[in-house]
Amino acid sequence: MNFLKTNIYDDMNKNELSYKELLEKNNYILIDVRTPKEYQESTIPGAINIPVLLDEERVMVGTAYKKESQEKAKQLGIEAISKRLGDITKQISELSKKCDNIIFFCARGGMRSGSMTSFFKSMGYKTARLSGGYKSYRAFIIEDLENIVQGVTLITLHGKTGTGKTKILNELQNKGVETIDLEGMAKNRGSHFGHIGIPQDRSQKTFESLLYDAVKHRKNNVIVIEGESRKIGPIHIPDPFWDTMKEGVKILVEAPTEMRLDIIMDDYTGIDELKGNLLEVAEKLKRYMDGSAHSKFIDLVEHGEIREAARQMMIEYYDPMYNKSLNKHNYHEKVMIESIEDGIIKLKEVFKKHM
Structure with missing residues (x-):
């Protein structure tokens, strides 16, 4: 030695x-x-x-x-x-x-x-x-992100909870479309229930590294992403990327209620301790909901009626909240879909106008 x-x-x-x-x-x-x-x-x-x-x-x-x-x-x-x-x-x-x-x-x-x-x-x-x-x-x-987003067009998919935006994004990627899954990078679905079934959130530093790499190594200048607020759980989207999102192409994806419930059930059922997680988050949302609606949600979860509980949360909390948010945007396109496969077909046609 x-x-x-x-x-x-x-x-x-x-x-x-x-x-x-x-x-x-x-x-x-x-x-x-x-x-x-x-x-x-x-x-x-x-x-x-x-x-x-x-x-x-x-x-x-x-x-x-x-x-x-x-x-x-x-x-x-x-x-x-x-x-x-x-x-x-x-x-x-x-x-x-x-x-x-x-x-x-x-x-x-x-x-x-x-x-x-x-x-x-x-x-x-x-x-x-x-x-x-x-x-x-x-x-x-951090400095170079501002440089590499220059010339990038972000096509952002907006829509209410359960419209299948993440699933559509993943399928588009499988078909060769350039995408960035911001929620996947953040390990959070971007809502009060977003952490359920996901082991842990990313750190802000790790998120920024993954985002930088995705933009840096893109194959073309048109990238499809899912519409997010400035924060995805505890993660903040960096200024240069956020500014590019605001200047990009915005598409509103709409879907029937039952399809949305099917997607929500697919995302959340089978998760360990789902009931406890739902009740814990619902307690935090108590002040945002009508008292009778909140009590009904709790009762449905307690009795294992998760689909109806999800319907209740959609009607009484998420849809009113998203309506306020969605109405702030001027959409380039509005697309009604009947299934994920239908969404892929219709959105690829829409993308052709902007790619």
Whole structure:
């Protein structure tokens, strides 16, 4: 380990490239050397997590840096890395068989990514580190999103709850139409009930990364999306994309009530603890609904009559709310559909006018 101790921090300012430069490269793999917790919160799409320090080790090193000295922090860091260096080397060795270049990054492009870059370069691997780390990547995509939406036309599908917009979007994508599923990226259906049946919401940072990649790697300049409010659950749509949505083509999708109920039942039934989730959210909506309507909804859920409960929520809460929202838009087209398949056929004809 003496070699590691004396040389691992050498040459840390060389073999760097910015994220903009990285976008011009091919056949590389990104290694996120931050802790599992940092990686879980947000990372660069496609990056693999091989942590230099585990969560508790990072706390220990950080505490030593603040309360003792930089040298003490380095010593503790090296001791922690040494325990797993063999396993880390095996992982890098396997990954190097798939890609020519290994690109390491940490939070700010400092000691963690610099040490791994220098060490594996000394072992003969083609390595570099991302200058400025994850922080510089974030700054780049936030700024560049405004550039890459220039010239993009967003065709937005609006409609009341249960009109099948997400299903239509997915089918359009399967048929080769350029789409972006904002709710899928946010892991939220964008309503008070939007989190039910979805394990967890995305972080804002992860959402912005996925959105940036989708726009950056589009195949053409016309993209179909689902109409959303500015917030999808806890997620905010970034200004450049939101402004492009407002300037795009707006299509209102309408569907019969029973079809809408079929779609809602397909989306929500079979979810574990559905009854408890519905009652929990309904309590939050109590102040927005007429007292008798709210009581009827609760009674229907309690008796397992989920379809009728959904009908009640549509009539008493969602439809009145959406009517106010939908009436704010000037639609380029209004399309009445009888099924998802019917919607695909009719919408593809509408798209031809705008593509």
